[in-house]
Amino acid sequence: MRFLTKISGLSAIALAAAGAANAQDSLGNLEVIGKPTEKSLGFQPAATELARDLQGLDNMILVIITAIVIFVTALIIWIMIRYNSKTNPKPATFTHNSPLEVAWTLIPILILVFIGAFSLPVLFKQQTIPTADVTIKATGYQWYWGYEYVDHEFGFDSYMLGHPATLTDDDDGVEPFVRSADMDALLERNGYASEDFLLATDTALVIPVGKTIVIQVTGADVIHSWAIPAFGVKQDGVPGRLAELWFTAEKEGVYFGQCSELCGKDHSYMPITVKVVSEEAYQNWLVDAKEEYAGLDTPLTLASK
Template sequence: MKMPNLRAALGASLIAPLTALPAAAQTTAAEIFGELPIIGQPSTGGIGFQPAATSLARDIHWLDGLLLVMITIIVLFVTGLIAWVIVKYNRRSNDDPAQFTHNSPLEVTWTLVPILILVSIGAFSLPVLFDQQRIPEGDVVVKVSGFQWAWEYEYPEEDISFQSYMIGADTGNMLTEDSRAQLIAAGYTEDQFRLATDTSVVVPVGKTIVMQVTGLDVIHSWTIPSFGVKQDGIPGRLAQLWFEAEEEGIYFGQCSELCGIAHAFMPITVKVVSEEAYAQWLEAVKAGELETW
């Protein structure tokens, strides 16, 4: 009478490891990516740029600094000139003003100087613009389609695609206990609420990434401040941008084109990882082992 029970126990002991194999084979995003620092995100009360993670962003920051210096000099000069005229040529100091209709040297000066200033601005800014618009051959190509109100990503060379929603979108865009639990499970904190998404764009560090941007319903705009890139996604058109991230980490962005009632809840998450982690991620996604990353 005990023999059948013994056989059943032996059978169960042999089957148990086999049934446990699929669970053991599952991979988590944390195991693949490790601890990625959050580099590109807004800061409360911040008035400056987010850290530059690409050459494009560094050029933009440098150009902004140059223009700030030029405009500051102009403002100080004009303010000083106005103050000098007020003091020297007010009615008490100069009760008998000179009468004249023109001053050729002065007119030539205030025509040529602004022209030189504008030419200088153009000489420095156009190369920065051209660098953004010259799309190189991409090591990784990603097609991004904006829709109300989330993003769809496709890696055509890898035959994978997925959608990306804000964590908390299913809770009415409110920070509830459920959305807080989702943030923690994904490795984020409350500070990343309305920034973090359930899935992310994953790209290898130091590689040229080309994003093909379009819209599926209305105009959206794919923007990552730390990369110095912004491109409108227009329905029926396919635009492009490129970047080469220089540091591993997590970078956040937002839709930057008013696209409807939930426009504010279309964040973007990009994870820049090592080439090894990128290859592991591709393999895990193709095998269906990851639901969120």
């Protein structure tokens, strides 16, 4: 990935010198859908089947555990009233109650079996990786993400907007990692709102809507974690290992995520931005991206001797 990054960087510099536009500029303004909302409860809008499954499972378990809490609380209150020293001055002398003991053993088992009958299919669906329409390798670095479109042999790095790596001579007033009017202006120049500070990146992962996306996740130095709440996906990236996750985004828009594994001092400055676009827009972006990041129309092949 670092080799590809160097090639991408040299290509990007050459194109910039020639006045070429950034490939992502052609995507236009997309609605921001998946993002945290201040002082809100609940989940972000589900944008995939996996996210809907997880949210439905969570709602079902919430009902079950709420009923258990109410029952246990009512039972404790009833025991406090019925068996306190005033209302029951002479305590009972029995040591056990076999039917009751069987009941409080079997009922929790049945509840767990019921929950497992719904949760295990959701887990198996996440872990069964389908055939990909688009395969992307995501590598976590301290503290940014590197993406490689493995089918087209190009890649790029993705830094949080406001990171020193994203600043140019036009951003003299911007202090890295600090919210300010200059930082807001930087976000707006890149097509984001000021409240997207700490969420937006200089380059976003671009994927087509309605297609099966497989993300191969790994780490280059320490353990990182690639997570998009609105997609219902989260996968640790462990150095030396390659894990996979999948999803199919159902609505065009911008979705934000974060590295979700504590990975060092700048862990909180390692966001993820995904732009879901139409198939036509994706194909147009792909043409520009191959040129900008030195990608290939076909995979590399070895010449025969």
